[in-house]
Amino acid sequence: MAEQWRCAGxxxxxxxxxxxxxKIEGGAEVGIYRVGDELYALENVCPHAYAxxxxxxxxxxxxxxxxxxxVFHIPTGKCLKEPGGRDxxxxxxxxxxxxxxxxxx
Ligand code: FES
Structure with a gap:
């Protein structure tokens, strides 16, 4: 599948x-973060409930x-503290x- 880059801001x-x-068209909500000079994008709805x-x-x-x-680690998405439930x-x-x-x- 061809990759597609979308303007997100x-x-x-x-x-x-x-x-x-x-919000990706027809799909997922994404959060975009800056840490130092790096940008990261993560799933934005907490897996535990809805936030x-x-x-x-x-x-x-x-x-x-x-x-x-x-608590989640922004560069990797890893769940560092419950009750996140998953990465x-x-x-x-x-x-x-x-x-x-x-x-x-
Ligand atoms: S909705 Fe995020 S920890 Fe419960």
Missing amino acids: HAGDLSEDSPIEY LLTQGFVDGDMVECPLHEA LKTYAVRLAGEEIQIKVE
Whole structure:
């Protein structure tokens, strides 16, 4: 299947403290984070119940769910603290000029 990169926002809207939300057309919600100079994109709905992780608390390379405080590792999606239940799906993300792009399948 051909890979497709979709515009998911603009670099100027993304800071370490405030990730951005992006919904893939007809599909998943994704959270996009900046940690240092790197961008990461993760599944945005907490696997435990329904909460958007981008509305949680970002601490360095970790994000805490706003509802029951599960913690996930932003670069890998790994669940570091329950009750997350499982690791998060990750997405390829890149910068093209000022445009943030997400790879969708
Ligand atoms: S919804 Fe995220 S920890 Fe419960």
